Amino acid sequence: MVDDMILHNIGKLITFPGEGPVPGNSMNDPLIIEDAAVTVSKGKITGVGPGKEIWDRADLSKDAECIDCNGKCVVPGFVDPHTHLVFGGSREFELGMKLGGASYLDILEAGGGILRTMKDTRALTVEQLVEQMDRRMDKMIRYGTTTVEIKSGYGLDIDTEFRLLQAIKASDHPMDRVATFLGPHAIPPEYREDPEGYLDLMISMLPQIKGSNLAEYVDIFCERNVFDLEQSRRFLTAAKKEGLKLKIHSDEIANLGGTRMGAKLGAVSADHLLVSNDDDLEAMRENGTIPVLLPGTLMTIFEERVPRAKDMMEMGLPVALATDINPNCMVESLQFIQALACYRLRMTPNQVLAATTANSAAAIGVGDLKGRIREGYDADILILKDGSFDHVVYNFGVNHVDTVIKGGNIIHRGLEW
Numbered sequence: 001m002v003d004d005m006i007l008h009n010i011g012k013l014i015t016f017p018g019e020g021p022v023p024g025n026s027m028n029d030p031l032i033i034e035d036a037a038v039t040v041s042k043g044k045i046t047g048v049g050p051g052k053e054i055w056d057r058a059d060l061s062k063d064a065e066c067i068d069c070n071g072k073c074v075v076p077g078f079v080d081p082h083t084h085l086v087f088g089g090s091r092e093f094e095l096g097m098k099l100g101g102a103s104y105l106d107i108l109e110a111g112g113g114i115l116r117t118m119k120d121t122r123a124l125t126v127e128q129l130v131e132q133m134d135r136r137m138d139k140m141i142r143y144g145t146t147t148v149e150i151k152s153g154y155g156l157d158i159d160t161e162f163r164l165l166q167a168i169k170a171s172d173h174p175m176d177r178v179a180t181f182l183g184p185h186a187i188p189p190e191y192r193e194d195p196e197g198y199l200d201l202m203i204s205m206l207p208q209i210k211g212s213n214l215a216e217y218v219d220i221f222c223e224r225n226v227f228d229l230e231q232s233r234r235f236l237t238a239a240k241k242e243g244l245k246l247k248i249h250s251d252e253i254a255n256l257g258g259t260r261m262g263a264k265l266g267a268v269s270a271d272h273l274l275v276s277n278d279d280d281l282e283a284m285r286e287n288g289t290i291p292v293l294l295p296g297t298l299m300t301i302f303e304e305r306v307p308r309a310k311d312m313m314e315m316g317l318p319v320a321l322a323t324d325i326n327p328n329c330m331v332e333s334l335q336f337i338q339a340l341a342c343y344r345l346r347m348t349p350n351q352v353l354a355a356t357t358a359n360s361a362a363a364i365g366v367g368d369l370k371g372r373i374r375e376g377y378d379a380d381i382l383i384l385k386d387g388s389f390d391h392v393v394y395n396f397g398v399n400h401v402d403t404v405i406k407g408g409n410i411i412h413r414g415l416e417w
């Protein structure tokens, strides 16, 4: 195979060995190659190893791109496995309400929060939704995210939920996307007295979502005053029968048993997990469900507790991290989340890197293509401005990515701090 790109003079290449999710107790043991090089052909990685070895076996085309990494650190493109990127409007005014003592669920109960965004979202066409989502992805890719999961969930009616899923598919942004149907994100005002009726409506959409390949996953917000355990089970069971893969928002504020239930149904991930107990963690381990932690959300809901990241890792769970970007948590930068995970969840830089590459890729079912710098994988690669990944969490609030390579194409080079 003729190589069309070589990255050479890499001071330190960091990736994770093996395939599949990295068990929690191995997340501190990356594969580090010093003085490394990587070759790429047609968007795929063809060689990774010590520079001399790779130069010797590279078969470079005459116009191959030779990228001198100047001794800097190279890591896999980041994978953000939990986002709500497609919505209208913004909710900066809720900050004052929260500072004044209103809780996240108080605001939702009063018709704000998700229900406020629902109104702003219903007003938009597919084209407008794509335009706004693309601008957010422009920012994310500059901060090193090369693959995202995107949930619907701000339409809360059949037409708008379909438009949201269409927008995720219709975009021609270079960012790779995995779509999740989150119709049961909140109960819309029309169904306030009839949540089961709303659930029936959302379940009625599943065959078309599957048939038209509009989403690979479904998700539900299993929470006090939103969807209870039995409703969550009913929805996820119906989706599973339809052949869709499962995710669940669980244990964010109250523990309703959603994590255990989701894990037993074979959910690929359970997300939030602030108030998960030992049985929940054990159920995730038994069923191979990946815990996705969202430290940005904890910050924006003024939550001082943190999920049990260390316990999860010690028991071998392959912890993943995500931005959860949504109008309540407006953060495009996965680098900021990486820093929060270190300072708030006490994860080491290596654990943080595993959680935003190999494990986050596994949490959205793309772990065999993304999240590692490995032969046969997609050439989604970042060149950092520093010689080690530790700087990313140490010196937070700035952009440590210099170069973004996506599917073998240079998307950004020489990015500003």
Ligand code: NIG
Residues within 6 Å of the ligand: 084, 113, 114, 117, 221, 249, 252, 297, 324, 326, 327, 328, 329
């Ligand atoms: O994951 N918790 C539920 N859903 C989102 C928040 C959505 C919103 O507030 O708009 C989350 O944090």
Ligand code: FE
Residues within 6 Å of the ligand: 082, 083, 084, 249, 324, 326
């Ligand atoms: Fe979320």
